[in-house]
Amino acid sequence: MRSPATIWVDGKLAAALPLPDRGLDFGDGVFETVLLWHGKPQFLTYHLARLETGLQKLSFPECRATAAEHLHMAASAFTDTPWAVMRLAVTRGSGPRGYAAPDQAVPRTIISAAPLQQDRKQAPSPIALAYAGITWASQPALAGIKHLNRLEQVLAANEARAAQVDDVVVLDGGGHVCSLSSANLFLVEEGRLVTPAITTTGIAGTRRRLVIEQLAPALGLTVVEETVAVSRLEQAAELFCCNSIRGLQPVARLGDTAWSEFPIALALHQQYCDTMTC
């Protein structure tokens, strides 16, 4: 983080994680990256819903209420900060050697948070994309949730940096469009929105859900979740991406194609700003 992050483990200020921890050993856990405005978590309902889905898929014991309590406590340290980013991770805590989850797991929360310099409501800068070499693996048992096994994203983000672009478009093994390394992707086609269905891979982003459930309907736009052939991307009227920190960003360039006008993406961004609780 640009400014030094403040860190809490199990609700207490900390500089280190007690060991052993299955989050470190196996990536056995989930996380959320939450935008704060004066300490108020944005779209928290969506974050907590996805967290709960992840905890259930991984068969964690009930711990959502404790995680939410720790999140609110940590967020309250940022009431004097206009914008901040908070990362909440929930791991399965310690356990004996071996992959099998302990019978009596005691999940652990790890929260880090830091101020963000940029006003998250300002007009978004259009971004440049390239196509990734890596593809997302198909794993229906983990699709959609934001778990801690993120080496594929690390490799994709490293590709983006090497290609000197803002992010990369990642396909699945069958050559269909999935997402960027750290954002969901939408196409604007004939006045409607299209986004890749999340069934075998990918993360069900909170802002993706927001676009589908609130922002697009508010503007009278239809949204379709479906399999998206890569050939459709550069044919689209607009492309835009979204995640919790960057919000909605139009795409200015991908491959040989450039876009200079983004009326739908900018209208959705405005709707996004109006929907934030600040």
Next chain:
Amino acid sequence: MRSPATIWVDGKLAAALPLPDRGLDFGDGVFETVLLWHGKPQFLTYHLARLETGLQKLSFPECRATAAEHLHMAASAFTDTPWAVMRLAVTRGSGPRGYAAPDQAVPRTIISAAPLQQDRKQAPSPIALAYAGITWASQPALAGIKHLNRLEQVLAANEARAAQVDDVVVLDGGGHVCSLSSANLFLVEEGRLVTPAITTTGIAGTRRRLVIEQLAPALGLTVVEETVAVSRLEQAAELFCCNSIRGLQPVARLGDTAWSEFPIALALHQQYCDTMTC
């Protein structure tokens, strides 16, 4: 671990991991599980070779020498312990928020070790297996290396426990045999050994390599690495699995099939014991 583990971070005795750490955040790292006999790491050359392959695939800066130094230092604490297990993890250390690896990453070593009660040379107990529901995802960029993204193994191990078997046979998405949740698998067919090729998924186990390069040749056995249809498993004359701690173990039961004699597996186990440096 059954006995409390001793833990070292960056070569110093520790009880906690400094945060942030990309090993926790993303599983951005690799690990090895090493068997010690009176503090002497067994088949260390193979472990360090796989570690190096993993570090290179993940574009870590050079750190193998430091990791090996920390491993030897920690192992020396176990010279009076007949058998012990040591887990060496190397993470990409701390970094700013986001998936992309920092330009100047400083990798971190985390070592935990504990005594093992059982003599690792005693005759192995035959194990019971079931078929897993989960399949291993195909990801050629990560196949073979022992990285820290191990949620699939956690889910498979949880299945084994629920099925009250010792481990489960996991297939790939195409229905071919890969491995157990925590061991490589061999079939004995007409006097030769067959093991699934590791190209798109799975971990290239040190004991798998040992069987292929040393144990089978010493007994005049041919080994074939190839795609293995699941239907071949219960037709095999013998099945056995191997990993660094359990050594070589014959399979007594899988699905509707039981085996009661394991001449090849037991001969390989004897060869394995003779090959250990103790």
